[in-house]
Amino acid sequence: MNMATECERGKLSDIAEIVMGQSPPGETCNETGNGLPLLNGPTEFGGHHPDPVQFTTDPRKYAEIEDLLFCVRGSTTGRMNWADQRYAIGRGIAAIRHKVGKEYQPFLKAVVDAGLPTLLASATGSTFPNVSREQLRDLECVIPPLAEQKRIAEVLGTLDDKIELNRRMNASLEATARALFQSWFVDFDPVRAKLDGRHPSGMDAATAALFPDSFEESPLGHIPRGWSVQPVGDVIDCFGGGTPSTSETKYWEGGTHHWTTPKDFSSLQAPILLDTDRKLTDAGIAKISSGLLPAGTLLMSSRAPVGYLAISAIPVAINQGFIAMKCNESASNYFMLNWCQQNMAEIEGRATGTTFAEISKQNFRPIPFILPSQEIMTAFSARVAPLYARITANLRESRTLATLRDTLLPKLLSGELSVADLPPLP
Secondary structure, three states, X not given: OOOHHHOEXXXXXXXXXXXXXXXXOHHHEEOOOOOEEEEOOHHHOOOOOOOXXXXXXXXXXXXXXXXXXXXXXXXXXXXXXXXXXXXXXXXXXXXXXXOOOHHHHHHHHHHHHHHHHHHHHHOEOOOOOEOOHHHHHOOEEEEOOHHHHHHHHHHHHHHHHHHHHHHHHHHHHHHHHHXXXXXXXXOOXXXXXXXXXXXXXXXXXXXXXXXXXXXXXXXXXXXXXXXXXXXXXXXXXXXXXXXXXXXXXXXXXXXXXXXXXHHHHOOOOOXXXXXXXXEEOHHHHHOOOOOOXXXXXXXXXXXXXXXXXXXXXXXXXXXXXXXXXXXXXXXXXXXXXXXXXXXXXXXXXXXXXOOOOEOOHHHHOOOEEEEOOHHHHHHHHHHHHHHHHHHHHHHHHHHHXXXXXXXXXXHHHHOOOOHHHOOOOO
């Protein structure tokens, strides 16, 4: 069914109300929870809705529940989130709401998504782009009949809801893994329980038997008896990367090997790398001393900024902005991922540099850490491996759903495709 004749051309202002933010007086702002949560820009944006850190007792402009929050200023112009509560909005944010009702909001976001390249191209500003209220209002769009808008909203909303569900599930799974690491390797709960004559909570007898029932002194204070303190570099192998000449097409053109930079990590919602923006040829891989690193390698950005972390789910080559960790049975990638997360303050504290902070392999390798027995390491990895496998599967599903959404979006908005023509959604 071709709906092109049933659609009209119009502007965003024909279907949406647009509220531009206004900053409240500085003296009314606080971080103690007094007043209404305040959004100044996308620094508070999360995967789906914001996590506010400021409040104001004198809000000037508001976003209502389920409004589309749109960043209108700076290098992150165009980033979006959903309002999960009423917010005060500052100059960096616009709130956009469908004139008919909240159930049409996913359709409205689709319209803004489709028009985003136009908005960014028309944004003004010598250093960073700025999108004005008029530019938002005048954004041209195709407007299907209201009933079709609602059906499109239901389809796109279903896909986005599943993607958000996966994100929340992944956050919960990752929190579970972190909690286990904290219990076993930071708080030493199983050892303390046995020292007190109790059975370790939530642990079978075979696993409990792996833990000692006392502590001993070490350079890092009291540690479980029989464990050791070792420099990171004595337990795992650390590698750097490189960048083949970008002017040599033989290194890049037709490349099939994943090559990553810290930029690929900036948008990760879980510490798993599934893909990269750029690919290298065989000749390009040969120019990097560490070559193609195997799937399962733990990657940590070493500069700009220090501390992005992910386990690569793919064979990957890295640029010089990383420390790659090839882990082993003594210290698994899951253990080292959690250890780096737990000890990021110390890692960052060993970074040097005048222009930007950088942690070198030479400064990273000597960091001491507490190493449990190999049997306990194996038990920990066996417990958390299914969690990270589920995280990876959820990420892959969300990528598939996002691709489907992005493929459907222009066809549904243009009327080329009707919701009635769609097969059942996955």
